[in-house]
Amino acid sequence: MIELIAQNPFIASLLALVSLGVVFGALLGFAAVKFKTEGDPIADQVEALLPQTQCGQCGYPGCRPYAQAIADGDDINKCPPGGEATIAALADLLGVEAKPLDAAEESVPSVAYIREEECIGCTKCIQACPVDAILGSAKHMHTVIASECTGCDLCVEPCPVDCIEMRPIETSLQTWHWDKPKPPEDLIASDRSGASA
C-alpha cells in the first residue's frame, strides 16, 4: 500500500488533499456549532439605526420587522422618519448603495396633539398607540404624553371625531441650534463663471 502511494505521486497528492479537506471541514463544522451566534446580528445592528417611531410607514408593523426585512434583503430607503441620515447609515452598515428616500419627503418630527374639548373618550387612539404614550380611560378625555410620543401618527386614523392632529415639534430656546452654512462654496472661480454663463 505504502509502496503503491510512494510509487504513484498522483494518488499521494490526492490522498493528502482529501485528508486536509476532511480535517479542516471538521474544524469548520465544529466551530460553526461551537460559536453559533444567537439571533440575527445584522437585524440587531439595523434596528439600532432605525428611529424606533414604530410608525409602520415602511410597510412593516414596527421597526424590528423592518430591520429583519432589511437584513433579509429589503430596500433601505423606506423609512421617512429616519430620512437621508438613516439611509446613509444603513448603506454604510450594509455596504450597499444609498438610495433616495422612497417617500415624497422626510417626515417632520412632530407630536400628536389631542384637542381635549373634542375628545369623546373612545380609547381607540390608546389602543393604536405603539408606545403607550396616550393616557385616558373610557368616557374620559385622553391626552398625549408628548415626551413619549414618537410622532408616528397611527392614532390619527382611528379617532372617530378627528380630534387628534400632528403638530411639528417647535424649536425652543433649549433645542435651538446653529444651522450649517449653505453657501455655494464648492465652486471655484472658473466654475462659478461657467455656472452663471
Place this chain on the structure above:
Amino acid sequence: MSQLIRKVWDIHGGIHPAENKQQSLQSPIQAAGIPPQLILPLAQHIGAPASPIISVGDRVLKGQMIAEAKGFVSAPVHAPTSGTVVAIESRLIPHPSGMSGACIVIDTDGQDEWISHSGVDDFRSLSKMDLIDRVRQAGIAGMGGAGFPSAVKLSTRDDKPIETLILNGTECEPYITADDILMRERAAEIIAGAEILRHLIKPSKETLIGVEDNKPEGIAALQKAAQGTGIEIVPFPTKYPSGGEKQLIQILTGKEVPAGGLPADIGIVCQNIGTATAIYRAICFGEPLISRITTITGEACSQPRNYEVLLGTPVQFLLDQSGFKKDDCIRLVMGGPMMGYTLQDTAVPIVKTSNCVLAPSAAELPPPPPAQACIRCGMCAEACPVSLLPQQMYWFSRAQEHEKLEDHQLFDCIECGACSYVCPSNIPLVQYYRASKAEIRQAQQDKIKAERSKERFEARTARLEQEEAEKEAKRAARLKAAKDKAAAAASNPDSSKTDLIQAAIERSKAKKADAADPAQDAIARAQAKAQDRVQDKGDGKVAAEDPAAKTERLQLLLASAERRLVSAREKLALAKEQASENVEAFATAVIKTEDKVAALQIEIANHQASLASAPAHDAADPAQAAIARAMAKRAGVSADESDEDKTQRLQNLVATTEKRLAAAQQKLSTAQEQNDANVAAFATGVEKTQSKLETAKQDLAAHLARLAAETPASAETTPAPSSSDDPVQAAIERAKAARAAQADMSDEDKLKQTIASLENRIARTQEKLSAAQESGDDKAEILADSIAKLQDKLASAKQQLG
C-alpha cells in the same frame, strides 16, 4: 522689584487680531441710569430657568428677589431697581437664535429704593456653606460670558483638593474692555473678592490673577491692591484666545484640562474677575447681582465707553447714551467680534453675561466674503488653540460623519473662531462645528428616545401577547372542561348533561309552582307556624295539632327540603366541574339536606301510621274517606230519611229497576234473535232484574201500606189509583196489588207463593231447555244448570214451609 518674573506657558496656535480696545477706554465707567422699563429674562445663566415668585402688579424694591433658582444648576433673579412688575411674558432676549424667552418686565419708579440688606463685616467668620449660600442667593453667574452659576462652581468636593485659584482678567477678545476698566478702577474690589474666594476654596498652593500684557494699567492697579495678600498677578503675552478657561489654565500652570473634564479635576478653580467683584459685593454688602459693566463700542457709536448697567436695561437705552448712529451700523453684535452674535433688535436687554455690545461700521467689520472651496492649506490647524484638525472636521461635518467628528474631538472645540479668521477661503468653519455639535447632541437624544420608544413598544407588545396568551389559556380550559363533561356524560349517564338539564327544568318547575301560589304557600307556612305556637302555648301538647294540618305541613316541609336537595346537588355538580374550593362545603350541604329529607319522610310515615290507628280521623286516605262518606250516607239513610223521601226513593228505585229490566229484556231478545252465546247470561240478568224489581215493588208497597195505615189522609198520595195503559205501569200495578196482597199474607203464604213462582219458573226454563235441546243449542247445559238451581231453591223453600 525683587519679584521674579513668573514662568508662563504658551498655548498652541492662536491669532492676533486688531485689538481695538482703546476706543472704549477713553472715559471712566459711567452709570447708565435707570431706564423706564427693565426686561429681566428668567434664563440669564446656564441651567434651569428661574421661576418667578412675584406676580404682575406687585411693587418690587431694588435687590428684591423676583425669581428663585429652580434646581441645583440655576440662579435667582433680583429686581435691579424699585418699580412695579407689569408683565411676566415672552420677550426678545439676547440669544443667537433671535428668539423670545420668558421675562419679568418692571416699570421703574425712579426712586431706586433698596430692600433692606446687609453684608457681613468679617466673611472669615462664616462657614463655607453659608458663604456659598449667600453667593447662590445673590444670583451670581459667571460674568465672563458663559454664565455658569458661581455657587455651583464654588461647591468643590473634598475628594478633589484645589491647588490653584485663578482669576481670569485676560479679556482676550478685541473691543471688549469691561474687565480692563474694572481692574483699573476697582482693583481693590477684585482683590477683596479674590480673598473671599481664597477663603472659600482654600487653594493649597497659590492664587493667581492672569492678565494679558496689553493691559498695563490694569496690571499695575491690581498689583498695587494685591500687595501683601499673597495673590499673584501674572501678566502674559497677548494672544487670542488666551482668555478661554482651559487656555488660561494652560498658560499659567502648564497643565491641560482633560477632554470632557473640569478644571477641578486637575486641582484648579477659575473665576472671572467680574464675578469676584460681584461676590465681594454680595458678601460684604449683601447686594445681589443686579448690575454689571458692559462695553458699548464700535464706530457707529460716537461715544464708546463702559457703563455700569442695571440688568434688564434695553440695549437701545445704552446706545442712545453713546451717540449711536443707526445708519452707520452694519450690524449690532452682542459680545466681541470673534465669538459674539448678531442682535436682531435693540429692544433686547443686557443680562448677566453681556460684556459688550458692538456697533461696528461696514468698514470696521465687513460682511464675510463668499466662502470658497477648502484648499487644504492647513492654516486653520495651525491657528487652533486646542490642536484640532479643523479642515478634517469641516469635511466630516459636511458629510455628516458624526463618528469621525467625535473621533477628531469635535467637542473639545471652544468655538473661538481662530480657524475661520485665518481661513483664506473664508469658510465659516466654526458655524459647521456648532451645527455639527448640535446635530450630534440631537442624534444622541434621538437615540435615547428611540431606545425608550423601543422599550415601550416591546413592553406593550409583550403585554398584548400575555393578554392574548391568558385569553387562549382560558379558552383552552373551557374547551377542556366541556370535553371532560361530555366524556363523563358518556361514561356516567346519571351525571350527564341531560340530567343536569332535567334537574334545571325540575327546579324551574318547582320555582314556577312556588311562584304560582306563593301566597298560599306563605299562608300555609304561617298557619303551620301559628299552630306550632299554639301548641307551645297550650300545655305543650303536640297532639293538639289537627292531624290533617300536620300532614299537610309535613308534606310542605318535605317538598321544600326536596327542592333544596335538588338545588344543592346541582351546585355541587357545578362546583366539581369548576374545581371550585367550595366543593366540600357543597357536599356537606347536600348530605345535610338529604338527612333532613329522610327525617321528614320518616316523620310523615309515622304520622300516617298514627292516623291509620285512629281511622275515624283518617282523612288522608281517599279510599277510606270514600268509605266513610258512604257509611255516613248509609247511616243518614237509615236514620234520618223522611217518609216522603223514602217513598220517593223507593219509587225511583222501582222506576229505574223497571227501566233496567226493559233494557235487559230488549238485550235478551236481540241476543236470542242473533243466537248470541250470551243469551243465557242475558236471561239470568233479566231474571235478576225482575227479582230486584219485585223486591223493590214489595218494599214500596209495604212502605205505602205502612204510610196508609199511619196517615190515612196521605193515602190518596199513593200512586195506587193512578192507573195507566202503560204495560210497565200495569205491571207495577200488578206488582203492587200482589205486594198489597202479600203484605197481608203470613210467612207461610209468602213461602207458598215463592214456591209457586219457583215452580212456574222451573216449568218455563224446562220448556226453554227442551226447545234448546231440540235445536241442539249449547245453552241447554246452562238452562239445565239454572233448572237445577231453581229446584234447589224450590226444595229449600218447601223445606222451610214444610
